[in-house]
Amino acid sequence: MIPRYSRPQMVAIWEPQNRFRIWCEIEAHACDAMAELGIIPKAAAQAIRDGSKKAMAAMAADPATHVAKIDDIERVTKHDVIAFTTWLADFVGPESRFVHQGLTSSDVLDTTLALQLTQAADLLLADLDKVLAALKKRALEFKDTVTIGRSHGIHAEPTTFGVKLAGHYAAFARCRARLAAARMDVATCAISGAVGTFANIDPRVEAHVAARLGLAVEPVSTQVIPRDRHAMFFATLGVVAGCVENLAIEIRHLQRTEVREAEEFFSPGQKGSSAMPHKRNPVLTENLTGLARVVRGYVTPALEDQALWHERDISHSSVERTIGPDATVTLDFALNRLAGVVENLVVYPERMKANLDSLGGLVFSQRVMLALTQKGMSREAAYAAVQRNAMESWKGNASFLALCRADKEIGEFLADSELVALFDLGYHTRQVDTIFQRVFG
Numbered sequence: 001m002i003p004r005y006s007r008p009q010m011v012a013i014w015e016p017q018n019r020f021r022i023w024c025e026i027e028a029h030a031c032d033a034m035a036e037l038g039i040i041p042k043a044a045a046q047a048i049r050d051g052s053k054k055a056m057a058a059m060a061a062d063p064a065t066h067v068a069k070i071d072d073i074e075r076v077t078k079h080d081v082i083a084f085t086t087w088l089a090d091f092v093g094p095e096s097r098f099v100h101q102g103l104t105s106s107d108v109l110d111t112t113l114a115l116q117l118t119q120a121a122d123l124l125l126a127d128l129d130k131v132l133a134a135l136k137k138r139a140l141e142f143k144d145t146v147t148i149g150r151s152h153g154i155h156a157e158p159t160t161f162g163v164k165l166a167g168h169y170a171a172f173a174r175c176r177a178r179l180a181a182a183r184m185d186v187a188t189c190a191i192s193g194a195v196g197t198f199a200n201i202d203p204r205v206e207a208h209v210a211a212r213l214g215l216a217v218e219p220v221s222t223q224v225i226p227r228d229r230h231a232m233f234f235a236t237l238g239v240v241a242g243c244v245e246n247l248a249i250e251i252r253h254l255q256r257t258e259v260r261e262a263e264e265f266f267s268p269g270q271k272g273s274s275a276m277p278h279k280r281n282p283v284l285t286e287n288l289t290g291l292a293r294v295v296r297g298y299v300t301p302a303l304e305d306q307a308l309w310h311e312r313d314i315s316h317s318s319v320e321r322t323i324g325p326d327a328t329v330t331l332d333f334a335l336n337r338l339a340g341v342v343e344n345l346v347v348y349p350e351r352m353k354a355n356l357d358s359l360g361g362l363v364f365s366q367r368v369m370l371a372l373t374q375k376g377m378s379r380e381a382a383y384a385a386v387q388r389n390a391m392e393s394w395k396g397n398a399s400f401l402a403l404c405r406a407d408k409e410i411g412e413f414l415a416d417s418e419l420v421a422l423f424d425l426g427y428h429t430r431q432v433d434t435i436f437q438r439v440f441g
Contacts, residue, residue, distance in 0.1 A: 001329045005291060010332040013119045014325035017063040020070070022112045023084055024052040026209060027099050030191060030201075033208035034101065044095040051092030058091070081105040102201035106312060107191045110225040113320060114188055115213055117233060120328035121183035127335035128176045128240070132169060134342035136440060139165035143432060146425055147261060147352035148363065153253075157363050158356060158428040161262075161347065166439045168247045173439075175240045182236040186229045189213060190221035195311040222311040227302075230320070234302035237295055237327050244334050245292035248285035251341065255282045261352045265344035284341050291334040298323040360399035365390050367422045368404060368414075375413040385409050 001011060012018060028049045035045035059066045066087070074083035081100070089096035100108075143162035148155050189210035193201040210217045218225050255263040264284050266272075272279030301323055305316035356363065365386050372382035389407055393400040401423055404410050410419070 001325050005333045006329050007332055007336065010120060010123050010329045011325075013116050013123075014329070015063075016067045016070075017059050019112060019116070020059060020067075020084060021056050022115055023081075023108055024056055024088065025213065026108050026111055026191075027085075027088070027103075028052045029209045029212045030103060030205050031098060031101075033205040034098070034202070036208075037202055037204060039202065040098040040101065041095075044098045047095035048092050048099055051088065051096070055088055055091040079105070081108055102193050102205075103191060104194045104223060106221075106224045107193065107201075109317075110221070111189045111191065111209070111213070111215070113230075113324065114186055114215055114225065116324065117230075117328075118183055118187045118215070120324075120332075121179060121186075121233075123332055124237075124240070124328065124335065125176060125179060125183070127332055127339070128172060128179065130339040131172050131335055131342065132176065134339045135165050135169040135172065138342055138345065138347075139163075139169055139436075139440075142347060142349075143436060144429065145347070145349045145352065146356060146429060147349075148356045155355075155359055155363055157366065158425055160429055160432055161349075161352065163432060163435055164250070165342075166436060168243070168250075170439050171243045171246070172240075175236075175243050178236045178239060182233045184216075186233045187215050188218040188225055188229065189215040190218040190223075190225050192218075192221045192223065194223060196221040196223045224308065224312040224316075227306045227308065227316055230316075231302045231306050234323060234327060235299050237331050238299035241292040241295035241331060241334065244331075244338055245289050247338065247342075248288040248292070251285045251345065252282045252289070255280075255285075259351075259355065260348060261355060262345055262347045264341055265346055284337060288334055288338055288341070291330050291337075295327050295331050295334070298327040360393050360396075360401075361423055362390055362393055362400045364400070364423045367427065368410075368419070371418070371422055372410065372413050377413050381409075 001014070028045075031040060031045040031048045034040045035042040055066075070080075070083050070087045073086050074080050077083050077086070085096070085100050088099060092099065139162045141162070142165065143160060145161045146158055147161045147164070149157055149159035149164075189206060190196070191201060191206035191209050192198050192203075198206075207217055220226075251262060251264065253259060254261045263280065264282050266280050271277075272281045272283075301319045305319050308316060369379075369382045369386045372385065373379050377385070385407060386404075389403040389410075390400060392398065392403055397403075401420070404419055405416060414422075
């Protein structure tokens with residue numbers, strides 16, 4: 001996690017003190033359930049609960065010292081959970097012998113990761129809501145602002161800038177639904193003991209811990225929660241990142257000097273180049289493109305983590321200790337940056353109109369061709385007639401309308417008034433309301 005691309009709330013989820021707080025909760029909840037079932041004394045469960053609170057209070061007051069203590073123990077034990085329970089025992093006292101009874105390390109680690117990922121997902125869902133709100137506001141603002149649509153980077157036919165933004169809104173709305181589903185899928189608890197058979201732990205303990213943490217019970221944990229859940233979660237983050245980059249690239253293209261239809265807000269005092277004072281570079285969206293690549297880079301390791309030996313191994317562990325924090329922290333930062341870019345995006349409708357008109361009406365070529373076929377000309381002949389005039393107009397010899405008017409073959413099928421009527425922008429925007437109704441309801 002690089003501080004430059006991190007926000008405090010998301011970072012806090014992955015801090016050691018949060019992880020140890022969750023471990024305390026899991027162990028205490030499990031002991032509460034075992035006490036209710038008569039497996040351990042109720043007084044012991046209370047002592048463990050009280051000791052856990054004292055431990056977490058001490059951790060909150062001086063996290064560096066207590067994290068260091070646990071790390072020191074782990075250097076000897078070479079086992080993180082044992083290091084933690086050893087540290088916790090100092091706060092609990094003799095009753096600590098009942099801590100972790102019947103559990104295995106993965107019960108604590110996997111359940112904790114599930115809870116951290118759900119916490120992270122909640123922040124990411126809120127981030128997506130900010131992006132969606134910004135896109136909706138700007139889409140409605142520019143709903144009827146006509147601009148040129150491009151395919152292969154080349155002028156195609158007219159659209160509106162609002163429709164462009166509505167398309168990105170729809171994509172992020174799908175992303176939100178996918179992330180909500182991935183959150184639900186990964187939010188499972190495993191307290192099933194060695195190889196997941198509940199030999200030394202009652203399934204009712206797992207149900208109790210799951211309910212307390214707001215998680216579902218993992219049907220078959222095999223000692224670890226199946227990693228297809230995690231693979232889907234990180235794959236979803238990768239898709240969200242792809243949508244971030246898609247919008248970022250659109251803005252970067254629109255900010256190019258030759259286009260200049262929209263640009264990132266350039267604040268007073270901002271500098272674009274150390275060498276060229278005139279520069280106004282799309283640095284935020286370029287940054288977003290790079291961050292999206294980083295998030296997508298974590299998808300493949302998550303997919304590969306699905307294949308574990310038999311009931312468990314820890315080949316996934318080192319991967320998840322890296323990609324869990326880094327992917328969620330990076331995407332959290334990116335989504336918040338994107339929301340700001342959209343909110344403050346500077347749009348130039350007059351430049352959009354100038355670019356639209358720059359090819360002398362060539363963008364109406366399809367409509368002329370279709371009109372000719374409606375009048376009886378074969379599609380092949382209509383295409384040829386329109387294309388030969390379009391290519392002359394492309395060379396700058398005359399406007400497309402003027403060339404079509406002078407074309408005798410076209411004149412045999414279309415009256416001058418009919419031809420002129422085909423060069424109407426309103427024809428291309430007449431279904432904008434339908435599109436907006438579909439997207440925004």
